Amino acid sequence: MNLLPNPVEVVKRAAVEAVEAGKPVNILFGTVLSASPLKIQVDQKSIYTSKMLILTRNVTDFEVDMTVNHTTEDKGGGSGAAAYEAHKHAYVGKKTFKVHNALKAGEKVLLIRVQQGKKFVVIDRVKGA
Numbered sequence: 781m782n783l784l785p786n787p788v789e790v791v792k793r794a795a796v797e798a799v800e801a802g803k804p805v806n807i808l809f810g811t812v813l814s815a816s817p818l819k820i821q822v823d824q825k826s827i828y829t830s831k832m833l834i835l836t837r838n839v840t841d842f843e844v845d846m847t848v849n850h851t852t853e854d855k856g857g858g859s860g861a862a863a864y865e866a867h868k869h870a871y872v873g874k875k876t877f878k879v880h881n882a883l884k885a886g887e888k889v890l891l892i893r894v895q896q897g898k899k900f901v902v903i904d905r906v907k908g909a
Contacts, residue, residue: 806893809906812883820889820902828891828900838904839889841882847874 810820810828818830849872883889888907891900 805895808891808893808900810889810891812885812887812889814885815883818883820891820900822891832898832900833891834894834899834901835883836901836903837881839881839883839902841878841880843876843878845874845876848872 808822810822813819813821813827818833819827820833821827850870852867852869852871883902883905887905890903890906892903893900
């Protein structure tokens with residue numbers, strides 16, 4: 781009869797307990813109170829400011845390079861100026877476009893707390909949270 785515990789099971793159990801004690805992941809829902817300065821409220825008492833927040837590209841303005849290859853539409857502009865008269869030309873090459881994705885007041889967001897820290901990663905917007 782073996783009275784000593786299995787060393788592998790002891791290590792596994794210790795690892796699981798250490799992870800649970802450290803609370804490595806904490807998922808939160810918040811509401812953007814203001815965009816500038818950025819403030820996100822997760823409950824009645826907790827409001828996180830930009831110093832505490834790490835923003836992903838999903839919640840920031842950013843630029844992206846795109847390859848385009850098409851012809852402009854043959855429509856006239858509305859001002860009557862010569863530069864806006866009807867014309868048609870190729871629009872080809874690598875172009876940079878700005879994606880306007882920054883957070884706005886009132887939006888609901890998903891945050892993850894950085895392990896054992898006072899920083900929160902704002903992952904994305906959510907609906908109905």
